[in-house]
Structures are given as C-alpha cells and as structure tokens.
Amino acid sequence: MFDNLPVLIVVTLLMTAFLAPLFIKKFRPLVYGVANAAVAAAACASAVLLRYALHTGPLYVAVGGWEAPWGIEVAITPLSSFVVLVVTSIVALVMVSMPREQVDWPSQKVGWYLTLVLLLTAALAGMTMANDLFNIYVFFEVTALSSFGIVAAKKERNAADAGQGGYFEGNVDIE
Amino acid sequence: MPDLIIREITALLLPFIQMYGIYVIMHGHLSPGGGFAGGMIVGVSLVLYILVFGLDSCLRKVPHRLSSIVESFGTLWYAAVGFVGLLRGTSFLMNKGAGISLGTPGKLFSSGLIVVITLGVGIKVASTVLSLLYTLIEED
C-alpha cells in the first residue's frame, strides 16, 4: 500500500526544488509557503512510514519494479524512517523563520538558497532510506554539493575558503 | 575576435557538430552514447560558438534566463516521466511493467520511455553546460 511513498518523499522535494528558482521573482511569499509545505508533507509521510514500520514490520521497496541485485532497493525500517522524520521536521521548523531572516536578500539569491536547502533535505532523506551502495554515493554527492553551496552563500570572504576546504576534504574522503 | 579562417570554418562545422550531438542523443538506445554524451556534444558546440564569436553574440541567441529555464524543466521532465508508471497503477519509473509497448528492439522508436528520458536528459545536459559557462565567465 505504501510502496511508492518512500520514493515520493524524495521526488516531491526534488520537484519543488526544481521549480523554486523559476517562480521566486513574482511569487516570493508563495514559494516560501510551498517549499515549507513540501517539507512538512515529507515529515508527515515519514511519520506514516514510521508507524507502518513499527506495526507491520520493515518495508523493502524495489524502485521501478526491479528486485534488489538488479535494481535499486529502498529500505524502510523503524530506524531509517525515524531519522527521516527527524531531518524533515527540523528543516520544516527552520524554514518557518527563513522569510524573516532573508528580508534584505535579492529574490534570485533566495530562490537558489531555497533550492539548495530543499535538495539537501531530499538527499539526506534519500540517503537514509537507500539500501544500495551506489545510490548512497549519488545521494552523498548531492548532499556534499548543496552543503558547500550553502556554506559559500555568505558574503564574508572566509565563506568561500571554508567551502573550498570542505570540498577538498570531502573529495579525498570519497576516493 | 579571431581571424577569418577560424570564423568561417567554425560556421561551417557547427551545424554538423550539433547534428551529430542530436544523432547521439536519439540513438542512445541503439549505439554508444546517450543523453549525457550527446548533450555534452551539443553543449560543447555552443561553447565553441562562444569562443569564436564572443559571449554577447551567444547571449543574444540563447539568453541566460532561457538556458536556466530549459535546465530546470529538463530535470523536471525526468521526474514527470517517472510518474507515468505511477499513474498506470504500478511503481515509480517503471517502463515495461507499466504496460508501455517496447516496440521492435533495434528500431529507432523502440524501448518505450527510454527514448523519452534520454531526449530530456540530452537537452538538460546541453543547457547545463551552457549555463555553467555563462555563470563562470560573465563579468559582474
């Protein structure tokens, strides 16, 4: 019954992220609202999954219908759905205070920043639920790139240096 | 602005490079290549255009705003194709299992959603290469 819900959590956040920079100029409050609603919906969905995993047992979804050695498997265990719930609800709470913090930012920058936050949330959720090593690697790259971008978004000149340092250390870790 | 020979030869070659890129995108399921390789070829042809004819001339033909929008919609296209399987009552990103006809293997219009996805990825990669170059070399 919940077979598509784990993938839909990730994909909904991704689609919101793709649309955010396109509409930010004309509908700035609306984009804030939709982004926050998407993260909140992801939190609700993960709560549903947590309840399912606790009552019925773990859920293993074969994405695209291909079984585990051939396709990608997504695992919903009590632990993974709990971590997703924690991540998404923290981001949802943080995003409530975002419009007030970013009043003097230009619209375009707000759009890119929101996109990166949504991508980071989606990638963290997806990485937690993934049950496939290569899938974890790809999600890890999204996490890394979006967090470097968020770090370097500040105006101070140390921010770029910090992003660069994170890039080198992160890459050496991967390889 | 480079000299006459470079400009003329580039003008002569560009359509063929882009045609080859589109060929690689369209035949991704039959021959080596696919969305990423073909999109990269089309994108690199636009990079060549910028190198030879200058940034302003390319910005007039393909504005930065347009390439960003195409980029966003290319990624959205992939996710939207994934919903086809969902709407037919099966799993996300399903191709044959969702009851889509695969056609005759080896023909150009075969393999169901693979062609559709490859086309979207190709357009997206081409516009990403162009947008990245715009962002990196534009002056403030």
Added chain:
Amino acid sequence: MLAKLLHNYPYLIAALIFAVGCYTVLSHSNLMRKVIGINVMETAVFLFFVAAGNVRGGRPPIIDLQNPDQLYVNPLPSALVLTGIVVGVSVTALALALVVRINRQFGTIDADEIAAIRSRENV
C-alpha cells in the same frame, strides 16, 4: 609477483595515476593544481572500475540481434562509471567556481598565502 603485476597492467597503471594525483594534491599549494590533482585521481578510479569489468575478447555490450551467442564485456561498471563521470564534472564545476570567488575576494589562489592573510586578520 612481477609477472602477475604485469599481467594486471591496467590496475598497475591505475595505481600509478592515483599516486600521481594524490602527490599533486598534497605537494602544491596552488588551488587550481589541487583541483587538477583531484580530477587525475578520479580518472584513476574510473580506469580501475572499467578495467575490472573487461573480458578478454569481449565485444562492447551492444547486443547484436542477428548472431546472439557472443562474448560481451561487463556492462555494469561502464554504467556506474558513466554516473561517476557526470558527478565528477559537477564537482569540478563547483570547485572552479569556489576558486574564482576566492580569487575575487583574497586576490590570490595560493592556499599558503590565504592562510597567512587569514591569520593576520584574526590576530
């Protein structure tokens, strides 16, 4: 042992390229050279993956429908490396953007000079 190493020559070359890239990253303080070194290391990893999937005498994994019984190389490492290459391109793009911004804000792309500037500021 040397004969076995020479028989596994793609792995030998991958290890050498990896060491060259790692040495470039560690020994230079210029950020551009560090980015190049990381790209060289990536190339070594991709070479290792593709070589691990090779089958001697195998054809490229494009099925010939007329004569079905052929030996094909392993398609899975190629598919994974394709993803890896795209990821490498994106990471390189972001690294170059960070280098451009560091150059704009510090006026240099040398890691040692940046560290000196920052330590002078923080005193």
Added chain:
Amino acid sequence: MRKLIPALVILPCLAALLLLATELPPYGNPDNPANNEVTARYLEKGVEEAGATNIVTDIIVDYRAYDTLIETTVLFTALIAVMLTLKGDRKHHA
C-alpha cells in the same frame, strides 16, 4: 620539504596499492567474480525486459533509473551552487 613529505607519505600507499593489484583476479578473465549472475541477466534479458540493444542504456535508464534521476539532480545542484557562489550578492540579475 614541501615536495619530500608528500612523497614519503605516498610511496608506502603506492606500494600497498601495487601489492593489492597483484592479489586481484587476473585481468580480462571471463570467470572473474565481477562477471556474476547480475551481469548475466543484464546481457541475456536486457533487450527483452528494457527494450534497448545498448545494455549500458538499459542499465542506467531502466534498471537503475532512480540513480540517473539523482545524477541529473547532481548536475542541477552544481549549477545552482555555482550561481549562488558567484552571483549571490549581485543586486540585479539578467
């Protein structure tokens, strides 16, 4: 000094990697553990199940399509992060 210390660090690592290369299965052997039943199914049933004669396309766009969706997202993320890094503080945007 700048050149010597990295070389001293890397040479033992290189020796370890070369030692590893001698222990790996012989290059190009069809019986290697990398060519297992997963690959066999891709090669035997790929055309029938996914429809494309190029097996690599079958794998990345059908069997592992979720990975490729995230991969295009990586490109998108990189572009947005580059824009935020370089143009975040511009007052007006084209």
